[in-house]
Amino acid sequence: MDLAAVINASDATVIRAIQSLGFDGLPHLKAVIAEKLDRGVRTPVEKVGVTLNHLSQERERAPLDLVLEAYAPMLTLLSQRSLPRDLEVAVSLLNQAKRIGLYGGGPPGGLAWQAATHLTRIGRSSFLLEDSGHAFADQIMGLQPDDAVILIAYGTALKEALLIKTELQRIGGRLVVITDNPDGRLARGADVVLEVPRTEVGNMMLYGTILLTLETIVLSLTKEDPARSMAAARRLSDLRAQLQRGE
Numbered sequence: 158m159d160l161a162a163v164i165n166a167s168d169a170t171v172i173r174a175i176q177s178l179g180f181d182g183l184p185h186l187k188a189v190i191a192e193k194l195d196r197g198v199r200t201p202v203e204k205v206g207v208t209l210n211h212l213s214q215e216r217e218r219a220p221l222d223l224v225l226e227a228y229a230p231m232l233t234l235l236s237q238r239s240l241p242r243d244l245e246v247a248v249s250l251l252n253q254a255k256r257i258g259l260y261g262g263g264p265p266g267g268l269a270w271q272a273a274t275h276l277t278r279i280g281r282s283s284f285l286l287e288d289s290g291h292a293f294a295d296q297i298m299g300l301q302p303d304d305a306v307i308l309i310a311y312g313t314a315l316k317e318a319l320l321i322k323t324e325l326q327r328i329g330g331r332l333v334v335i336t337d338n339p340d341g342r343l344a345r346g347a348d349v350v351l352e353v354p355r356t357e358v359g360n361m362m363l364y365g366t367i368l369l370t371l372e373t374i375v376l377s378l379t380k381e382d383p384a385r386s387m388a389a390a391r392r393l394s395d396l397r398a399q400l401q402r403g404e
Contacts (some may be wrong), residue, residue, distance in 0.1 A: 208359030224363065227356040231366050240351060244370070247333045247349040248377040254305035254331060260286040262318055265309040265367055272307070272371040279379045280389030286321060293317055297324050305331040307374070309367060310343040311355065318343055335370055
């Protein structure tokens, strides 16, 4: 832990100090600090300004080089942590589910939609939890005991995400959480927690590591049941052909 080295203390001492302040751990502290900065200091204009300033300082380098540089340590980190093993556990759980739900909450919502689409294309019954207000309550009412939900949880624990967790626990459904805060409220008590950090260029958050995780889940489920995947692919091809013929 870099902080421990800077203040010449052990990792355990740093963690205990953070927890004594009421935080779940270092990722939770970082998330709260980032949220406070977003609310109190950095407006959207300021965020873009920070990013443009960073790009200006690196003007001799192409944006692609900056993105690749940002992702390189993340990919190494993911391969060295427990993620490969945790993904196997998550895929086994999802493979047994009758339906697979996804919730993004904010920018990751688009990634959840894409993953749900790909799951349908390999013959998995999938659904999105994406409404708000009373309509979201209607969606929660539809959860079943043999459902499993993939919940993408970054930043503040949204009330919708907390409600999903509570309802799944009540009915006996299963929960897989993708997050950078494995000690947070949404991760605690989940069936599987996939710790997936994000990265950024300047002040622009990048979501590629989350997409990588979702795509790995889809590919793994494709491999788990080849016959189902091929049957779904053939049916999709037939439906597309009918649309082209105008039937």
